[in-house]
Amino acid sequence: MSTPAYDPFMAAVVEGDPNALYAELRSSTPRLFIERYNAWFFSTFEDVWNLEKERTLSVANGITPTQLLLGAPPNPFMVSQMEPPIHTPFRAALNTLVRPSVAQKMEEAMRAEARALLAPIVDRGGGDLLMDYAGPLASRVGCWLSGLPLADSPYLMRTINQFFHRDPAKPGDTGVGGQAGVELIGYITNFLAQVRAGRHPATGSLGVLLDEQRTDPSITDDHIVFIVMNVQIAASDTVPKGIAATFHRLWSNPGEREKLRAMPHWTLSSFLEAVRIDMPTQMQGRTVTERLEFGDIVLEPGQKTMFMFASANRDEAEFDAPDLYRIDRGNRRTLGFGNGLHRCLGVHVAQVEGKVAIEEAMALLPGYTVDLAASRKHKTEYVKGWSNLVVTIQ
Numbered sequence: 001m002s003t004p005a006y007d008p009f010m011a012a013v014v015e016g017d018p019n020a021l022y023a024e025l026r027s028s029t030p031r032l033f034i035e036r037y038n039a040w041f042f043s044t045f046e047d048v049w050n051l052e053k054e055r056t057l058s059v060a061n062g063i064t065p066t067q068l069l070l071g072a073p074p075n076p077f078m079v080s081q082m083e084p085p086i087h088t089p090f091r092a093a094l095n096t097l098v099r100p101s102v103a104q105k106m107e108e109a110m111r112a113e114a115r116a117l118l119a120p121i122v123d124r125g126g127g128d129l130l131m132d133y134a135g136p137l138a139s140r141v142g143c144w145l146s147g148l149p150l151a152d153s154p155y156l157m158r159t160i161n162q163f164f165h166r167d168p169a170k171p172g173d174t175g176v177g178g179q180a181g182v183e184l185i186g187y188i189t190n191f192l193a194q195v196r197a198g199r200h201p202a203t204g205s206l207g208v209l210l211d212e213q214r215t216d217p218s219i220t221d222d223h224i225v226f227i228v229m230n231v232q233i234a235a236s237d238t239v240p241k242g243i244a245a246t247f248h249r250l251w252s253n254p255g256e257r258e259k260l261r262a263m264p265h266w267t268l269s270s271f272l273e274a275v276r277i278d279m280p281t282q283m284q285g286r287t288v289t290e291r292l293e294f295g296d297i298v299l300e301p302g303q304k305t306m307f308m309f310a311s312a313n314r315d316e317a318e319f320d321a322p323d324l325y326r327i328d329r330g331n332r333r334t335l336g337f338g339n340g341l342h343r344c345l346g347v348h349v350a351q352v353e354g355k356v357a358i359e360e361a362m363a364l365l366p367g368y369t370v371d372l373a374a375s376r377k378h379k380t381e382y383v384k385g386w387s388n389l390v391v392t393i394q
C-alpha cells in the first residue's frame with residue numbers, strides 16, 4: 001500500500017474528518033517520517049503508548065505542533081514542558097489538588113453548578129450545550145483548580161477560546177491567539193499581585209505554588225503565572241469537548257442512548273468512549289535527545305516524534321470496530337489522557353466532571369435533539385471538537 005499524502009496542517013486534516021486518512025497511515029506507514037519537519041509521525045496505539053514512556057524523548061522543546069513543526073519557542077515554565085528533575089516537585093505539588101479522593105469531593109459542588117447552568121436551557125426549551133453548559137462548567141472547575149477567581153470565569157472562557165484561534169490561510173497558532181496568551185499572562189500576573197496584597201485568598205494551584213515558593217526560592221513568579229495558566233487552559237478546553245462529544249454521540253447512536261438510559265452505571269464509560277473516538281487533542285510530540293533504535297527505525301537526536309492520539313485511539317489493532325461508539329466497550333488501556341510521566345494531571349477531575357455533566361443533563365433534558373445545522377466545530381491541527389453544540393428539547 002502506498003503512503004497517502006499527509007500533512008498535519010493540510011485542510012483535509014484541519015477542517016475535515018481525518019479518520020479515514022489516519023486509517024490509511026496506520027496500515028501503510030505507521031511510522032511516517034516527514035523530511036520538511038524533521039519529524040516522525042506515529043499513528044498506532046502500541047507505538048504511541050510505548051513512546052510516551054520513553055525517557056530519552058523530551059518535552060523541553062515544546063509539545064504542540066506549532067512548537068515542534070513550525071519552530072515556535074517552548075515555554076519552560078509550564079509543567080507540560082518541564083523534564084525531571086524540575087518536573088517532579090511541581091507535578092507532586094499539583095497532584096495534591098487533583099488526586100482521586102480530592103476529585104471525588106468536588107462531585108456535589110460540580111452537580112450544583114451543572115444544575116444551575118441547565119435550568120435556563122430547560123426553561124428556554126434548548127440551548128448550546130458547549131457554550132452555555134459544558135464550557136462554563138469546565139471553566140468554573142478550572143478556576144477551583146487554578147485558583148483564579150470564579151467571577152472571572154466568563155472572561156477566562158472567552159480569552160482561552162481566542163487562544164486557540166486559527167486562520168485557514170496560515171498554519172498553526174495565530175496573532176489573535178498570541179494576543180490572547182499575552183492578555184492571560186498580564187491578567188494572572190496582576191491577580192498574583194492582588195493575592196500577595198491580601199485582596200484575594202490564595203487557593204488552588206496558585207495557593208499551592210505560593211506555599212512551595214516560601215521554602216524553595218528556585219520557584220519564580222514566572223513558574224507560578226505559567227503553571228496557573230497551564231492548569232486553567234488544560235481544564236477549560238478539553239473537558240467541554242469530551243462532554244459535547246458524548247451528547248452528540250448518544251444522540252447519533254440511539255441504541256447506545258437507550259442502553260445508557262437502562263444502565264446509567266455506564267455514564268462514565270459513555271464519556272470516556274467519546275473522548276476515545278473524538279479525541280480532543282489530535283497530537284502532541286517530543287524531541288529525540290539520544291539515538292534510539294525503535295523497531296525498524298532509528299530516531300536521531302534533534303528529530304521530533306509526533307504522537308497522533310486521535311489515530312491511536314481508533315487503532316483496529318487495539319479496539320474492536322474502532323469507529324463504533326460503544327458505551328460498554330470497557331477497554332483497559334486508553335490514550336485519551338496520554339501515558340507516562342506527562343499523563344494528564346486532571347484525569348480524575350475530568351472523569352468526575354464528565355460523569356456529573358452527563359448524569360445531570362440526561363436527567364433534565366432526556367429527549368434532547370442535536371441541531372446539527374446550528375452546531376459548529378473547532379478546526380485546528382491541535383485541538384478538535386465541538387465549539388457549539390445546539391440542542392432542542394420537547
Ligand code: HEM
Binds near residue numbers: 234280344346
Ligand atoms: C477530557 C478532558 C481531558 C483530556 C482529554 C485531557 C488530555 C490530556 C492529554 C492527552 C495530555 C498529554 C498527556 C501526555 O503527554 O501523555 C494532558 C496533559 C495535561 N493535562 Fe489534561 N486532559 C483533560 C482534562 C484536564 C483537566 C481537567 C486538567 C486540569 C488540571 C488537565 C491538566 C493537564 C495538565 C496540566 C497536563 C500536563 C501534565 C504534565 O505534563 O505533567 N487536563 N491532558
